[in-house]
Amino acid sequence: MIKDITLGQYFPGGSLLHRIDPRMKILVAMLFIIMVFSATTVYTLAAVTVLTFLLPLIGRIPFKTVMKSILPLKWIILIMLILYLFAGAKEGDRILWQWQWHFIHIAFSVEGIAKAVCLSVRIVVLVLSTSVILSYTTSPIALADAIERLLAPLNRIKVPVHDFAMMITIALRFIPILIEETDKIMSAQASRGADFYTGNLVKRSKALIPVFIPLFVSSVRHADELATAMECRCYRGGRGRTRMKKLTYTAVDYAVFALTALLLFAVIIAADHAGGFAYL
Amino acid sequence: MKKYKNKGVSDKPSVAKETALESDAKPSVAKETALESDAKPSVAKETALESDECIIRAQSLYYEYSAGTPFSKKAVDGVSFSIKRNRITGIIGHTGSGKSTLLQMLNGLLVPMSGDVLLDSESIFRDKKTLRQARFRVGLVFQYPEYQLFEETVRKDISFGPANLGLSEEETEKRVSFACGFTGLDEQLLDKSPFDLSGGQKRRVAIAGIIAMKPDVLILDEPASGLDSAGRRVVFDGLVNYKNSTGAAVVVVSHSMEDMAKYADEVIVMAQGRMIASGSVNEVFSDRKMLTENSLEAPVISIFADELRDRLAARGIDFPKGIYTVEAALSAITALLGKEGMH
Secondary structure, X not given: OHHHOOOOOOOOOOOHHHHOOHHHHHHHHHHHHHHHHHOOEHHHHHHXXXXXXXXXXXXXXXXXXXXXXXXXXXXXXXXXXXXXXXXXXXXXXXXXXXXXXOOEEEEEEHHHHHHHHHHXXXXXXXXXHHHHHHHHOOOHHHHHHHHHHHOHHHHHHOOOHHHHHHHHHHHHHHHHHHHHHHHHHHHHHHHOOOOOOOOOHHHHHHHOHHXXXXXXXXXXXXXXXXXXXXXHOOOOOOOOOOOOOOOOOOHHHHHHHHHHHHHHHHHHHHHHHOOOOEOO | OOOOOOOOOOOOOOHHHHHHHHHHHOOOHHHHHHHHHHHOOOOHHHHHHHHOOEEEEEEEEEEEEOOOOOOOEEEEEEEEEEEEOOOEEEEEEOOOOOHHHHHHHHOOOOOOOEEEEEEOOEEOOOOHHHHHHHHHHXXXXXXXXXXXXXXXXXXXXXXXXXXXXXXXXXXXXXXXXHHHHHHOOOHHHHHOOHHHOOHHHHHHHHHHHHHOOOOOEEEEEOOXXXXXXXXXXXXXXXXXXXXXXXXXXXXXXXXXXXXXXXXXXXXXXXXXXXXXXXXXXXXXXXOHHHHHHOOOOOOHHHHHHHHHHHHHHHOOOOOOOOOOOHHHHHHHHHHHHHHHHHO
């Protein structure tokens, strides 16, 4: 039922990707995004694609699991394919088939099809690489921690970075709890004969009232209890707060960063000079 | 993991247990054995056990959470048993032994990955209709059920189940007072908001919400946890009353061995997703070794009674075996004092 929804996609393991400092991973993911956007020719895009598909291997994540994260993209890709197939023809393109009626002009061209395919590949690569680098191999808590550390300079201009990070952490922490709670309440109401899956939209929305009210009540209760528990342990915001787990960069982190930067540089140069069909 | 299943429950495995085992393997035999048991009357309670018909039967149920991921966890592994009408069956086991998962398969909320649940010898997973039927016939009260209350008034909340059954308003109203009777709820509370009640009252409202559906099998996951002793008694007495007046089967998960000894007729022991033992209270609680191996403990009063028996035996005085409740200990001691007084 509801438990099948993967929100936090963290896939525990001890691979190289898991061990890199989360701050470094955010930076590496950024470089990767720039790299994907710099790969404007077919060859460079192919190279970046190969690189991306190596990532799940390095992170030792089953390919099936990774594919699940790009499955929701199918509609976006489909719409884009259709748009580019019909509207992507420019002057000088090799037209395969066209149809004109007054000012409506539809044309299939070799270039249009290539563009559509390349852009779809680019989206898949973008989502795949960032999700493998960040969501699959980094626990949400480590990620929130890293964001706090990376944004720390904003403290100087009075942005409450710590409080935001704490909110993110708590929100992430509560997602599984609320999912479990929802599941439990749905089961409990189903035991009383509630039916969530049949009937029209109005009936099904109404069937959710017995779920939402107890869920809302228990969320408020959880928040209240958590606030009390935090205050009991003298939580008073980020001021003067030290950490148990200090993040430190290691040689591996720097090496990975340098390697990614090098690859990015290579892709930029290759896209400019090595030729090949430029789809953008 | 050791495989204890159905092994070494007691030194002298009684007829009742063997029959239960047999009936798991080939259901048709069950009736014959029941007839046989009438022919050779043994202990009164055991005969009664056999002659009662079985209402729901679990057949080698298997369930695993997050199958196929590193988080995968076997929750229930090859569990078979049968539950009889007009009995309170207790399920005991350490936290995480698969009790709650097991219960959810009994009314079809979870579909077992293999195995089957038979309600009146018909699989509840056959189609949508049998599944929905099972939801109504097998009432499941979850742990901390007070968190499922949602209506404006207690009356409306208890009516939720009966209304889903499609009962008339008049009949629903009858069911509400029917359920209040068993849960000891004051009818004055009916027009209050469930959120204004005390914890114990909320619990009873939630249990009433299931009882109002008049299930043939009433299953409760730790109905008394977190309640004070008076609250526990009200809940358990209500269950006994419900069983006695409707002839329904009641299944209770509890961590309190005292409550089990006092109220249950039969006990099923779970550990690590497997059924370790099943049988009468006497059979299960007399096997101290099996209980300790599974981080369980016999009722304190029975440990006291055993100690007392040993010390009295040293003085040549007989003290009866099989004492698991305070009441039984009290009457045994009183009887003993009476006898001593006659000397």
